[in-house]
Amino acid sequence: MTVFEPLREQLTDAARAFGGDAVAGILTGIVDDVDRALAEEPEIFPVCHHSPASALAMARRLREKRPSVVYLELCEDLAPLLAELRNCRLPVALQAFASRVEGFPAAWAPLSVVAPITEASAEYQAIAYALDTPGVEIVPVDRSTDHVFQWAPRDGDAAAPASEPASGSGSGEGGEPKEALHGDAVGIEIGGLRPGFAELEEHLLRHGKVRHWSEWWDQYVEQPLAGADYATYRQVMVLIGSLFRRLRPPDAERRDRDEDRERYMWTRMREHLAATGADPADCLYVCGAFHAASRVEQFGLAADAEPFEITPRTATSWRYGLIPSSHSAIEAQFGLAPGSVSIAAATWEKAVKRSGVKPFRLSGQAGKAPRGRKTPQVKGGAVQDGPPADRLTGFLSGPPALDGLDEAELLGWCVDIVRLARRNGYLAGTADAIAVFETSVLLAGMRGRACPTPYDFQDAAVTCIEKDRVPGRRDVARLCEILLGGDRIGAVGYDALPPLARDVHDRLQPLGLDLQKRTVQRALLDLHAEPDLLPCSELLWILRRLLPDGAVRPIMGSRELGDRPIQESWDLAIGRHQRALVELGYEGVSVEQVLEQRLRRAAWGPDATVVTALEAVEDAVLYLGGGRFAGELGARAVELLAAERTVDEAPEVVRRIRRLLAHYRAAEPALPRWCQAFVVEGYAHYCTLLPTAFADEAGGVRQVAAMLGFLFGMESLALSLGCDHAQLELAVRQSHPEAPAKVALLWAAKAQLGLMTRDELRARCDELLANPLVVPSFPLYMSGFVQALDPAPALAPLVVEAMSKAFGRLPDAVLLPWLPNLVATLREHARELVPTLVREAARTFPASLPALDAWTPPWESRAAPAASAAPAASGPVADLLAAHPMACDAVAALLGHPVEWDEPAGGDGGGEARGLLERHPAAAEAVAELLARAGAASR
Known part of the structure; x- marks a missing residue:
């Protein structure tokens, strides 16, 4: 008979009375899981990710047990990065990155996996203890990052898998990420606990009178377990993990993947124990509470199942490093409520101060030390290493120990939130501070709490201060997050950066800026007075080419072929884009x-x-x-x-x-x-x-x-x-386009090659304008001519002439509907060449209005001398035609033009024939020459 037999019988009787055999099987199975997990070696320590209660219990247990080996649920290939944590300011994330993939779909590249670490987490306490305690070894035993993607579902291989939800977790709680410090990496969460389907979560939230899962967990798990002893903590955590495990939806693929992880971890622990000969009694297995209630056949060292066959890794080359993280990035990646991780960090510091537990902290760790570090004694929570006792019965049956109202703390919050609200544009005063205080107490009482939690205070502040609008960039909920701890952002120290990032910092050192800062810094480079800064300028231009927008931004200066820089000005935010710089280091040195x-x-x-x-x-x-x-x-x-x-x-x-x-x-x-x-x-x-x-x-x-x-x-x-x-x-002779723009372009090409004269090209343009059927498509011809200015810039005067004739000859009824079409066509097809056309027009037309009255277009001035020479050449021709009227009549009949010989008054000759000859003297001269040759031949 086990110590949990009375509890098992009690739950069985209650379940049969209210829910039947199915519920009884679930409840008794939960008790069996707790009994099994607590009796196993090595000792299983169940945790929840970013849980102050888990971190507090871990610190206590490590000081009591002093294990020589700590097995950690973390990707095994991330182990070399743990020692680099001492060079960083938490929170940071361990990252594995692969820019080229082999064995995975090409659409997945690049691959990235991150495991965030915060100070208020049990895994950090275990890492700090193992690294700073001589003779202690920490062994990550979870699947490698390569296996994370090997086991990921490939839905058509169209895209890389999204961030991996924690074991037993459901969908996220919404909320946009404030900063995507993790990029699109897949997140690995140690010990995520959440109901596996929405109905159970909705039921818990409704009956718990809370808004979201983070608040439910804080009220019903975190606060009761913060002051509980270790045995109670272990039993409760395994109980919760078993409950969520047994009530999750029947997703076979997800279940198989979780169980394969558990087989993987137990196989790695067996291999390590066999290789090192370590005593299981001196070991500690840190895993999520969900995995502590595992029922796989490889569970426990005494299991006689066959070892799990671990598939080899692919040929993908992985690079490893640390990237900065933040509370908001963790919340966004793992679907937590906004501000929950910041509240957890504040709860951790308060619990450390109140309990007197001395947490573990890596020597040389950058950042602010938690309050309460100077109190080394351990109060409460003492560990009994004797036979396990049933702590669940008392914990489940008795009411939770309620903390009294800490009026000083709540008053401080109320005064500070009003001050912060006024600074951000809200019309808040003393009355609002009093209202927030009273409303916080009222909400806590309605929700069954003796002491208002940060979530009660946040709801009260939003109700009493925000009213109906947000005057600034931040709403009251965001101000409460800032007040209660803010979005703490980590940074990777210089020594933990990859070689490329350190090289960038070294080469930019002459600028005299602190590149670790997250603020935007201005760098001024006078390259004429300080030529030693030229290498910095060249490096900044390369970083602008490689890093995301905003990391390196030129304010003054350019980088083009043939340029010689003289002065440059830059806005640098490399510290804010440290993740991108670190990932750049994975690609080269x-x-x-x-x-x-x-x-x-x-x-x-x-x-x-x-x-x-x-x-x-x-x-x-x-x-x-x-x-x-x-x-x-x-x-x-x-x-x-x-x-x-x-x-x-x-x-x-x-x-x-x-x-x-x-x-x-x-x-x-x-x-x-x-x-x-x-x-x-x-x-x-x-x-x-x-x-x-x-x-x-x-x-x-x-x-x-x-x-x-x-x-x-x-x-x-x-x-x-x-x-x-x-x-x-x-090629030009073989071209036969039909589109008007291309026809005009072909004419321009022929003119450029000498296959067509300028006069012929001008005549064709005149024919287009004279043909009423072609006028609507004339803008397309003009776009072709404008495009021809690139291969044939000498045609610019002809293009200006053709367009000027169009504006001068077309009637308003045709020109006004035609003009918008011309502008739209030129804008679409010849936008970059229109300035060339405008410059040629400016050179052709007069620059002042008075000069326009006396201005004659160049193309008309060239035609005037030819017209004035026609009457002088027609004198002897007229006499010849008058002597041979029958020949002239024959030519007129051949041309289809009736001719009447009328003698004008005064005997000067003329009539319609004379007018026709004056308009076309070249034809008359040709006929005269033809007749002269015929007469000479007859003689």
Whole structure:
């Protein structure tokens, strides 16, 4: 008969009276789980994550038992990081990171796992005790981070698994994270306890008269267990873990994963005991209360089940380090109520001061020491190592010990919250402080509490102070969190940083700034007066390229090809983005190496394009000095250009290669080989694709204009490298576009090649304006002409002429509906070239209003001399035609024009024929010459 037999019988009778055999089986099974866990070796210490009661019981038990081995529910490959905790300011998170994955879906990359550590947690007490006590070994026994993802469900391998919920936990309580210090990492929580389905949690919250799970746990578990002895603490925690385990939903996949974790941990403990020969009686197994009530066949050292087969890790290369964490980041990752971890930290300090327990703390630990450190004695909670006694019966049947009202503490909270509220814009006063005090006491009484908790105080403050609006950035609930402890943010010390991060701190030391601070700091660099700061400038530009926005922000200065910096100004928040800097250290030992690796991956990636490769070349020149690496990236750009089958990125390709060629021509004695190869390959490539691009209805006019810009702009260089001009001419002759913009672009290309004269191009524009059917689409032709300013900038005067004629000749009924279409078309298809058109118009038109009255357009002044010369040349022609009227009549009939010979008054000759001849003297001269040749032949 066990010590729990009376309790088992009592629960069985009660369950059969009220719930039947099913409930009786659950309740008696819970008692069996408690009995089994307490009798096992090594001693099982059940915990809850970030629980002050667990941390307090852990500190007491470690000072009593003094175990030589501590087995910890923590990823086994994170063990080397534990010693680095002494160089940090808590809270921080242990992290495993992998940028390249092997054996996992590629869509999951990068992989990241974090395990947050706070001072008010049992695992930190165990770590501090083991690391600072000679002869004590701490052994993480949970699955490795690689197995975390091996065992993760792969729902189509579409995305990486989300943050792993704690064992026995349900959904989160809502609330947006204040700071994503953990990024999108998967969180590993030690000892998470929460009902497995929403109905049970809702039932507990409703009957407990609380708002969320964190408040229920604080009232019904944390506060009663804070002053309980160790035996009571163990039995209650295992009882809760067993209850939630037996009442969880029948999720087979989740159940199997939890049980595999338990088999994994017991297998690792057996292996360690067999390898070291340690005495199980001197060992302590720290795990979540959920796992303490395990029923797997490998549970306990006396079990005779086969060892659990642990699969090998994948070939993924993991990097390990510490990243800063915060209370709000922990709350957001694990679905806790906002402010619950801060309240737990304040509860921990208060409990340490009240109980007199001396907590363990790593020597050299950065940060504020908890209050009560100077009281070494242990009060209450003494451990009895004799036979286990039934503490559950008394704990479950008796009322909880209620603390008395601490009026001084509550009054201090009320006064401080009013002061803080006034500072943030609230109209609060003494009456509000009194109201908060009385309301806190009232709420605590309604909820069955003798002493108001921080949650009661928060509800009372919101009710009495916030009223109907929030005048500032912070609401009253957030002010209460700040008052009760705030969002404590940790930091990783210099010695615990990876080599890359330490190198960054060392190289930026000449700036004289404390890069560990989370505030934004201004750095001023006068590179002309202090040239020694130039390496700092180069490093800052690389960090701006690698770190997230806001970490390194230039206020004054730029980094472009050919620039020489003189003065720069920077806003630095590297301390605020310490996580990103640490993760950067997982990729290499210096920022230059990381940047080179990233550029190489981008250029040789499966989705790499010509633009990607050229952008990598430019970054290599800007940040890494170019050289051999830039040549490799440039050769890759040539390969991608040769394999390209579309011209969608032609505008960006042309823009980047022009910039690079200009840089090399100014900075180098000769063009690199890859530039020459790119020009040769691009000339042949774009000549080949030009007819198809002109005919493709889906292709844009900007892409075709960019191709022509490359061909015309780099033709001289291409010809000097062995290309053939006939390729371009044949490509233009073979192009037959139908879209108006592309037709205009083709005309401009022919004019540039000499296949069409300027007068012919001007005549075609006049024909477009004269044809009423074409006028609605004339804006499209104009967009093509404007796009042609890139490959053929000499056509700018002709484009201005064509547009001016359109505004001058079109009637208002046509022009007014046509004008918005023209503006929209130019804005869509030729936005970057319109300034060129405007500058040419400014050069053509007069600059003042009086000069406009006497101004004659250049194209009209060129046509005037030809018109004035016509009458002088028509004298002998008129005489010839008058001598041979029948020939003139025949030509007029051939042209389809009736002719009447009328003698004008005064005998000067004329009539309609004379007017026609004056308007078209060239035709008359041609006919006269033809007749003269016919007469000479007849003679």
